[in-house]
Amino acid sequence: MTIPSRRRLLMALPVAGAGALGLGCWKILSSMEEGGFDPRAIRxxxxxxxxxxxxxxxxxxxxxxxxxxxxxxxxxxxxxxxxxxxxxxxxxxxxxxxxxxxxxxxxxxxxxxxxxxxxxxxxxxxxxxxxxxxxxxxxxxxxxxxxxxxxxxxxxxxxxxxxxxxxxxxxxxxxxxxxxxxxxxx
The missing domain is CATH 3.40.30.10 (Glutaredoxin)
Known part of the structure; x- marks a missing residue:
């Protein structure tokens, strides 16, 4: 089993961050479609x-x-x-x-x-x-x-x-x- 190099790990960080951001946006948009997200519902x-x-x-x-x-x-x-x-x-x-x-x-x-x-x-x-x-x-x-x-x-x-x-x-x-x-x- 080979251990990934430091360079490969650093290159994977932006990809993982973009994936997490995309997942968050998808979750908000699907909640809006179902009527479960109210952007004014604060405090x-x-x-x-x-x-x-x-x-x-x-x-x-x-x-x-x-x-x-x-x-x-x-x-x-x-x-x-x-x-x-x-x-x-x-x-x-x-x-x-x-x-x-x-x-x-x-x-x-x-x-x-x-x-x-x-x-x-x-x-x-x-x-x-x-x-x-x-x-x-x-x-x-x-x-x-x-x-x-x-x-x-x-x-x-x-x-x-x-x-x-x-x-x-x-x-x-x-x-x-x-x-x-x-x-x-x-």
């Missing part, structure tokens, strides 16, 4: 967990900030929405948020945004937010597990996360997923 472990500890200053001229204690003691469900003025999906989501705000209080967190840009953004067509906190360095977003903006979290009284979406919110999603959870909380 499900955050559900029913308590809020992370945070404290945010307000957006000057557009809303007061908030912290873990304030959010936990509202006595009603609150939708927390991470947004940014430079985010195209956030712009698209604003009309739906203004409609949702008629049924559910929304508290916004301006993610890595300059205060003057965030203020212009939320006040341009009417702000859907009751409170707006500034997260200029993105550390609060990291604590929440945000992977990008927009992302929304439904926080129940007592400070537990009941629902999370990692994309722009629309009326259909609100009616089907969020509204039933708010009714259960009352």
């Amino acid at each position: 499900t472990e955050a559900m029913r967990h308590p809020l992370p500890d945070f404290s945010l200053g307000g957006l000057p001229g557009a809303g007061e900030g908030f912290d873990t204690r304030t959010l936990s003691r509202t006595g009603e469900p609150v939708l927390v929405n991470f947004f940014a003025s430079w985010c195209i999906p956030c712009v698209a989501e604003m009309d739906a948020l203004r409609k949702i705000a008629r049924f559910l209080p929304i508290w916004g967190i301006a993610y890595k945004d300059r205060p003057e840009d965030a203020r212009r953004f939320v006040l341009r067509d009417g702000s859907p937010y009751r409170r707006i906190g500034l997260d200029p360095d993105g550390m609060t977003a990291i604590e929440w597990g945000v992977t990008g903006v927009p992302e929304s979290f439904l926080v129940l009284p007592g400070g537990h996360i009941a629902w999370h979406a990692s994309a722009a919110l629309d009326a259909r999603q609100f009616e089907e997923k969020v509204l039933p959870l708010t009714r259960e909380a009352k």
Whole structure:
């Protein structure tokens, strides 16, 4: 029995790596075909967990900030929405948020945004937010597990996360997923 040379072993590594990558892609694609893969299904472990500890200053001229204690003691469900003025999906989501705000209080967190840009953004067509906190360095977003903006979290009284979406919110999603959870909380 001959032992393969070091050169042959090193040549086999890229081939094995490409094979493993191809197998992984095939598995994802076959799961998508069967309906078992949802690329937006992230952070499900955050559900029913308590809020992370945070404290945010307000957006000057557009809303007061908030912290873990304030959010936990509202006595009603609150939708927390991470947004940014430079985010195209956030712009698209604003009309739906203004409609949702008629049924559910929304508290916004301006993610890595300059205060003057965030203020212009939320006040341009009417702000859907009751409170707006500034997260200029993105550390609060990291604590929440945000992977990008927009992302929304439904926080129940007592400070537990009941629902999370990692994309722009629309009326259909609100009616089907969020509204039933708010009714259960009352």
